[in-house]
Every structure is written in C-alpha cells, then in structure tokens.
Amino acid sequence: MTERLQKVLDYIDAHREEYIEELCRLCRQPSLAGTGEGIPETIELVREQIRKIGVEPELIPTDGNPVIYAELEGESDRVYGCYDHYDVQPVDPIDQWESDPFAAEIRDGVIYARGVADNKDGLMTRICAVDAWKKACGTLPCHVKFVFEGEEEIGSPNLRAFADAHPDLIQCDGYVWEGGEKEKDGPCEVTMGVKGLLYVYMKVKTAPRDAHSMYAAIAPNPAWRLIHALASMKNEKGEILIDGFYDDIIPPSETDLSYLDADPFNPEGIREYLGVGAFIGGETDKKKLLYDLYFRPTCNICGFTSGFQGDGSKTVLPSEASVKIDFRLVPGMDPDHIFDLVRAHLDRHGFTDVELIKGSGEPAFRSNLEAPFTKAIINGLEKLYNHPVALKVSSGGTSPMHAFCHKADIPAGMFGASSATANIHAPNEHLACDAFIEMIKINCAVMEELSQY
C-alpha cells in the first residue's frame, strides 16, 4: 500500500456520509430507458456530479439515449476506463417493494433503491474515486475516462454504433466494467470476460384463430410442429444438433483452464440457490460445471407459448406456437452466423414454415490476462485485501464488452462489492453502505496500481 493511496482511503472514510448521500441522490432520480422516464433529469444530475470533480462532461448523441463522456488528466500515461450506465430496470412488481424504489431509504446500514446495485453504485464509485484522489492528493494517479451509457437495461441497442463511431474516445488501457460481486467475507472476485448472446424468436402460425380440437385429426397443429423443429435442434443429452454450431469455437487456453481450480464457484451453494435437485447429468464436479458455465454455448428455451393458457381443460387446436430462445455464445461464435446456421438447419430439416426472427446479438469477449490493466486489477486488489483475488476468466452471463473492447484488444474487468443476493432486477434492490464505500476504495487501489505500469 503506497502512502498516497492510504491518504486517499482515509479521505474516503472521512467523507463517507457525503458519498453515500450523493449515491442516494442519484438513486432518488428515476431513469427508465424503457419508458424514457427521468432520463433527461438523470443526465443533468450525472453531469452536475462530474462537473464537481473538475471536468465538463460531453453528451454524445446516439440513436437512443446519449452517452455521457468525460476525460480526466492524471500523472501517468495509463488510462483507466469506466463503463457504467445511468439507466435502471423497471420497478415491477411494485407491490413487492418494502419502500418506495426511488426513496433510497436506508435501513440498518443498507440502501434500498432501484439501481443502487445495478449500476448507479458503480457509476458513483468512479466519480467518488476521482473526487477522493483529487481532494486527498491534488491529482489523479492516471488518466480516467468515463463512458456512461443510458440503455444498458434495454440491451444497449446503440452501443456498438457508438463504439464504432468513436474509436478514439473509447481507447484506454482497460475498462472497469459495470457489475462484479464480492460477498462480505469472500475473496474479491474479478471477472475478465463474458459469454455472447443470440436471442431468437421462433413461430409457427397455421390458422387465423384456434379451432375445435376434433380438427386435429386433419389440420396441422403448430405446437407439435414447433416441438419437432426444436427436437431436431438439440437432443436429450443436450447436444446442439445445428450443423456447424460448434465449428468456430475457440477453445479455452491452458491459462483459462488453470483459473478454474481457484474459482470461488461453490457447486452446492449454487445448486441450493437455484433450487434444483441436481445439475444436468447429475454433475457435481466443480471444474466440469465451470467448464460448461464459461466455455460451452447453450441453446436455452426462455419461453414457450401455444394454445390454451388458462387453468383446467379446454379442447382446442391452437393456431399459433412461439418460442423464445437464447443462445449463450463463447469466443469465436458470431451471433449473425449462428442465426444463419439455425435458419439453414430448419430449412434442411423441412421446417421452412417455422418463422425465425433475430433478436439481440452480442459476441463473447475475453480479456487478455497478460495485459497491464488485468495485472493492475489483480495486483491492486491483492495489495488492498492482502489476499489473492478470485479470478474468473468469464462470466456465464453477457455484457456488451465486445463492442468496446474487441477491436483494440482492450481488457475489461468486473469487480465490485455488492452481493449476488442484492436483488438486482428484482424488488427491494439493495446495497450496504459499507459495500459502496469499499467499492470506491477498490477503484482507487486499481488506479494507483495501474499508474505504476
């Protein structure tokens, strides 16, 4: 721990209440990308908070909500990039909240608010970290860039176009990326990659309206049709049967695999959290489960709807059947290409009547684990905690890292202090005040480490 970092951390402790109040203030402002509610007001509030740390943020237009962008000068040439978002999830089901989701009520040292753990906390920790460095030391240890988007919760539809239009602005040594978790007594987790995603809608429509089920003897049933199409795509063993699906996969490296042992993933804990009797195939081996979670693509049915949805019985021949599927992709897989393979598979198997619609797509991304930024995260955090970090080479989930990071091979890491049980996207989203303060410190420690490379 350097002396100047210690000064910064002390400053943070001394201004704890002020930082918490700033976070609560931001959380009291709704910012729903879906409806647009509060977006302009939130932008103004974030700009005001950035101005307070001594820089005028730019508002960069996109086809949707603008990106709030700022650059701050520091001592070293290294650039610490921050990707966060100022929009939040909707509040439904509102009746399950114990306090107004935009009241930012603090109970027993925990702030309850929509967005407090996803991701207004992250956004504010970057601003507070800069503030603490400047106030405590008069300067920043490295350059800092803020890229705060406003549409993450609706799938970042304009982020790639933004990144492609502004390669200079997004350039940096690495991104501290929204998300990341640390349990109270657990190791600090650092996630250096994400799976990709392809969302598709499949639909079979055979008639304008449902009919009496006696006609099932002679008229086509769209649910059966879709079931046979789906069964042709994936077998009972879980193998995906779409020709070429696995062809472009870049398998994990020996280095990637070497991190599985130390991964804090706890099979029994996750099994209990999910409430499933067993994992697929009764698997219990941690490394095998992690391999599937990080390195194997999925073809998952998110929803299936056809015919009568009510209670009890109704004898009906449905007119329509539809399914929503998400494919989680691994490096090497291109969402657009996978979509083409699904279409080709359906056609080849005679399912030309099955409509296939493309939803959002995101390639997977893995950070270069040898990059200075990656090392700065690991070493900075290990010095701060005096304990090895738990490095995850990938998340099982998806985030648009690829859009920012792939072309220039910029590493991105997720690390934070909120809990896996913070109820993000759910009622009573919350964050402990202590965790928020810890997260500001984590940012400061990584900035300090990066400045020394």
Add this chain to the structure above:
Amino acid sequence: MTERLQKVLDYIDAHREEYIEELCRLCRQPSLAGTGEGIPETIELVREQIRKIGVEPELIPTDGNPVIYAELEGESDRVYGCYDHYDVQPVDPIDQWESDPFAAEIRDGVIYARGVADNKDGLMTRICAVDAWKKACGTLPCHVKFVFEGEEEIGSPNLRAFADAHPDLIQCDGYVWEGGEKEKDGPCEVTMGVKGLLYVYMKVKTAPRDAHSMYAAIAPNPAWRLIHALASMKNEKGEILIDGFYDDIIPPSETDLSYLDADPFNPEGIREYLGVGAFIGGETDKKKLLYDLYFRPTCNICGFTSGFQGDGSKTVLPSEASVKIDFRLVPGMDPDHIFDLVRAHLDRHGFTDVELIKGSGEPAFRSNLEAPFTKAIINGLEKLYNHPVALKVSSGGTSPMHAFCHKADIPAGMFGASSATANIHAPNEHLACDAFIEMIKINCAVMEELSQY
C-alpha cells in the same frame, strides 16, 4: 306424412310465438355449472315447463347438479329418450357480445343468447314437441323420457355414476342427443356416434422459481425436457409412438365406411372455415379426410406454457413447463388404459420426472345403425324433408354417449336445425326462430316414425 303428424306440425306453426317465448324465457335465466350461478332457478323453470305438459319431473341427485328426469306415457311401447343439458357455457369475453347474453334479444328473426343453440334450444324442442303432440292429438305416439343434466359444459363429471346407478331410468329405444346441425339449404345431418376423449396434463418442474438463463449451461430446463418427452410420443409424420396405443382399436366396418361417400363434409369449405393453408400432408381427398376425422385417434396439444410469456425478450431459465393434451379416441380404446400406456411410455423412455395427471376420459361410442331407433330417425327425417338424410357414423368430437348407451347398446343420434356457425361457446351465440320451430317438428316426425316400429 301421416295425418296426425300433419296436425301436430300445423299446431306447432300456429303456436310458434308461444314456443319461441318459452325458449327466450329459459335463455334469460343464467345457468352456469362452473360457478353455480342460476342453477337452482333454472331447475325450477325447467320443472315448471315440464309440469305444464302434464307430468311431475323428478330431481335425481348426483354429486354435482341434479338430473331432471321425466317419463311420459305414449301409445306405442317404443321409448323416445332425450338427453339434453340445462347448463350453459360461461359468457366470456363479455365485451364481444352485441347484446346482453341473458337478454335473449331477437334481431331479424334470430335469437341471441348464451345457451340458445347449446343446448336450451334442444331441451325446449323436446318439451314443445310433447306439448304439440298432446295438444294436437291428445296423446303421444310413443313413450318419452327426458334426462336433462346440469353439468355438460364442465365435462359431465357425474353423468356416468348417474347412468350406472339408474340403468332402469336410462333404458329406452334410443336417445335424441344434444347437438346436431342443419344448414339452411343443406340436407338434414344425423350423427350416430362420437369419438372418445382422454385429457391429460403433463408437467415438468425443476426449480421453485425461474433463474438467470446463464445457468442453462448447468441446470436442467423443464421446457426442453417436456419437448423431448413429447417428441418421443409422436413423430413428425403424426404417428403416435406410444407402445400399444393403436392395439385395441376396432376398425370401422364396411357399413361404416360406406357412409363416407354421402357424408356432406366439404373439404374445401372446412379448410376455409379453419383458415388453414392445407390439411395435414396436403390431403384433399374427402374420404381420406373423413377417415381420419372419424376413425383415427389423435394426440393433440391444446396448450403449452413455459417460462416468459410476455412481449419482447427475457433471458430466463424457466422453472416449470406444462402441456395440456387431448387424445380423441375411437371404439375399442379405453381412456384409463391409454392413460396407463402414456405413463408406461414416459417411464420406459426415461421420463420418470415428467408428471402425468389424468383429466376427463370418455370412451368413443357408435350407434347400431340397424336398430329401430336409428331407422326411425333416418326414415322419419326423409319423410319430413322428402330428401335423404346425411348420415355420419361418427362425430369428430366427443359427448358422453358411452355412459348412457354402451351397456344396453342403446343407439343415440344427434340431429338438429342450428348452424355450424351458431357461435356456440363463443360471443353472440344465436339461433334463428325458424330453425327452432323446425327442430320441434323434426322431433315430432321421429317420434311418429318410431311409434310405428
């Protein structure tokens, strides 16, 4: 046409308005078996109408709504049985009705009311036919039995127990059975059998709640599980793969098949009515389609539900998947046995985790086409219309004929005057006043014919 029948038909024409008013009165009284609304009042109203034709009806208790039963003496020993129901379908969606479903509003000679075509019309035609015979001729040509149940629209759950407990009461030469259609300028259709039915619910539950879809890489997906179970039960060609499913089928006789040629079924008309591009396998041959409709069992998905049902995308691993299936059965197939075969199939294919729940079951039924009652229907109607009837050896649908008719081999026939487009079970259910009056006459003609055998 006998002289006395002509007198009866003339009487009906002379008292047309009175009969229509009695039907409207009954239709103004709600009688919803599902909720119980208006059931006691409807029973009293029907009893009052039966008392007016000179007999005190019995109310025979069941485990549900009681059966209204009455016997009327006639000249010949033949017994004309009438099976109808006094309950009606729910009115939802109520906002699509152009007039109050219980107002029985008459517009352009058409009565609009819930139950007016299913089956308060049928029930009233039996009462009016007896009334007309008695008033016009002072006596009935044959004995008449009314068996009016009150739970048909919820699947007649207590009808078989009633029939088994009262074999003497249900004995007769044959039943005129609720249902039956005749288009305005079409031939009189007579349907002498029904397909059976087995309704089942299949369910897979893997977790107490939905999870983030990244876990699809390691945790089971109930929708996929159910899809593979279903795909094992029926192939793309529509062949049902459940071991033993087809074993007990009694194939149609040469006589059964001989009626297909004259069946008024119009493939192109039905295809347009259903709104499908083509029948299964592109079949256009009338006899082949009718063979499937009457003589082939089905395994039809009525509804499939799993995971996210809303608009747009949600990346979720569902916790549950469920499907509702109706099997339409043909003679020889026992619903309970078929249920056991489905369970055995699932177990044999490793789907022991798929829950299977039995819903309602009804065996198929076919009337003896050589029985006096069958001949009375055919000959009576041909004499009335001076045109051959269109005899259908089976409906593609199901009705609980088996419960009443199987043990004593009593024939049952459906014939009526309402249209296939009468919106039964739908908003704006309706019946032309002319059709109702015609239906009273049809009953009288068949009673007259039966009395002569």
